[in-house]
Amino acid sequence: MFVRGSVSKAVRTGVCGRMFSSGPSPLLVSDPDPSFGPATSMNMFSAINDAMKLTLERDKTAVIFGEDVAFGGVFRCTMGLRDSFGAHRVFNTPLSEQGIAGFAIGLAAMGVTALAEIQFADYIFPAFDQIVNEAAKYRYRSGGMFDVGGLVFRTPSSAVGHGGHYHSQSPEAYFAHTPGLKVVTPRSAIEAKGLLLASIATRDPIIFLEPKILYRASVEQVPTGYYTIPLGKAQVVKTGSDVTVVGWGSQMHVLNRAVKMAEEKEGISCELIDLRTIMPWDRETVLNSVKKTGRLVVAHEAPVTNGFGSEIAAAMQEHAFLHLEAPVVRVCGYDTPFPLSHERFYVPDVLRCYEGISKAVHY
Structure with a gap:
């Protein structure tokens, strides 16, 4: 505790x-x-x-x-x-x-x-x-x-x-x-x-x-008043044309920096999507974006094996196969217990996410 x-x-x-x-x-x-x-x-x-x-x-x-x-x-x-x-x-x-x-x-x-x-x-x-x-x-x-x-x-x-x-x-x-x-x-x-x-x-x-x-x-x-944001509806935080980048929660702030780095260093135009709701997830918004960009990067803190990024990758392979110009890239935590002494290396950071974006674009 x-x-x-x-x-x-x-x-x-x-x-x-x-x-x-x-x-x-x-x-x-x-x-x-x-x-x-x-x-x-x-x-x-x-x-x-x-x-x-x-x-x-x-x-x-x-x-x-x-x-x-x-x-x-x-x-x-x-x-x-x-x-x-x-x-x-x-x-x-x-x-x-x-x-x-x-x-x-x-x-x-x-x-x-x-x-x-x-x-x-x-x-x-x-x-x-x-x-x-x-x-x-x-x-x-x-x-x-x-x-x-x-x-x-x-x-x-x-x-x-x-x-x-x-x-x-x-x-x-x-x-x-x-x-x-x-x-x-x-x-x-x-x-x-x-x-x-x-x-x-x-x-x-x-x-x-x-x-x-x-x-x-x-x-x-x-x-200050009562308002709701619809469940099951992702938000396109930033539009782009070269690669779709998907995340949720705190990872969105990491991806926002990675997207800016990719644009500044390589001129890569990224479309950034906040999934918001993991289940039910907004397949349509992600699919429409991937059909436009031809590339997808998904990032999350959970371990890579059977993380929710796997479901997104599989769905895009199934429904957008002919639109993909590169394999889906997952930038995730590792298949280990969450390490206290190496936490900063375990969590996907800006550089790892930027490298994932660059990998997808230059495949």
């Missing part, structure tokens, strides 16, 4: 610099949609907090629970919510992920909007059976008579710079393999609030992965 506050301190003191670049550069940020109304400065953790606050205000059945959430949680995402809404709606649970998941499923089956926090994504595996064998199949096994709509598992995921093999994993592919679950991960504060509100509003169980290194990494003008 981390000492409380150590993660945010590490982010402030340069972990982001080691992961995202070798020099100073702003992270990839978004402009708020004017139609969403007035906006104010928020970072990702405060945007997530705001989304949950709005949910508690609008939905009187909504409850938030997990390990240490009553005082704000390790990353402070639930800070102030118990004081505002009471201990009967925001409360701590025993240190049992299986118990948290089972309790959440039971509440959701009774019509409650259950927002369960798993303290780190690495801790979700004791609850794996509950999530993939119960939550994911609840509607199907009852012939549609019952469901666990309104069930969201929030959990901090991905590398933070010093987490090692129990605090840095990216488990999205495990859950994307399970029919009945939706898997979502944001790259920024605006995206986090809109995607979380959309996840809460949908009537399917959701795994909402929050890249922990981004909680305090940047500030955006986030709309």
Whole structure:
């Protein structure tokens, strides 16, 4: 376990610099949609907090629970919510992920909007059976008579710079393999609030992965009101003509730097896509881009074997084979336990992603 506050301190003191670049550069940020109304400065953790606050205000059945959430949680995402809404709606649970998941499923089956926090994504595996064998199949096994709509598992995921093999994993592919679950991960504060509100509003169980290194990494003008970003719809962050580059979560900031490096050094025009939703993923947007560029690079922190990049590569080989000018390039973590002492070499950085882009273009 981390000492409380150590993660945010590490982010402030340069972990982001080691992961995202070798020099100073702003992270990839978004402009708020004017139609969403007035906006104010928020970072990702405060945007997530705001989304949950709005949910508690609008939905009187909504409850938030997990390990240490009553005082704000390790990353402070639930800070102030118990004081505002009471201990009967925001409360701590025993240190049992299986118990948290089972309790959440039971509440959701009774019509409650259950927002369960798993303290780190690495801790979700004791609850794996509950999530993939119960939550994911609840509607199907009852012939549609019952469901666990309104069930969201929030959990901090991905590398933070010093987490090692129990605090840095990216488990999205495990859950994307399970029919009945939706898997979502944001790259920024605006995206986090809109995607979380959309996840809460949908009537399917959701795994909402929050890249922990981004909680305090940047500030955006986030709309203060209620808004949603559609699930299952990728975003073309930057248009280009030579190669399609796909990522999600914190890897988007790495890819943004790599794309700029490729353009500056070699004049390569990159189309950058944020998948946003891992399952269901937006095959159409990626396919249309690959048909245009003829090349694809996918990057993620999870190990390369059976990482979700494999599914994207296979789908493009199946549906865009005659358009491809080069093999699909995957830039990923390695097939080893996540190494504490070599974390900066394990996580795909700007240079590795740039080399992947160059490899695809010059094949």
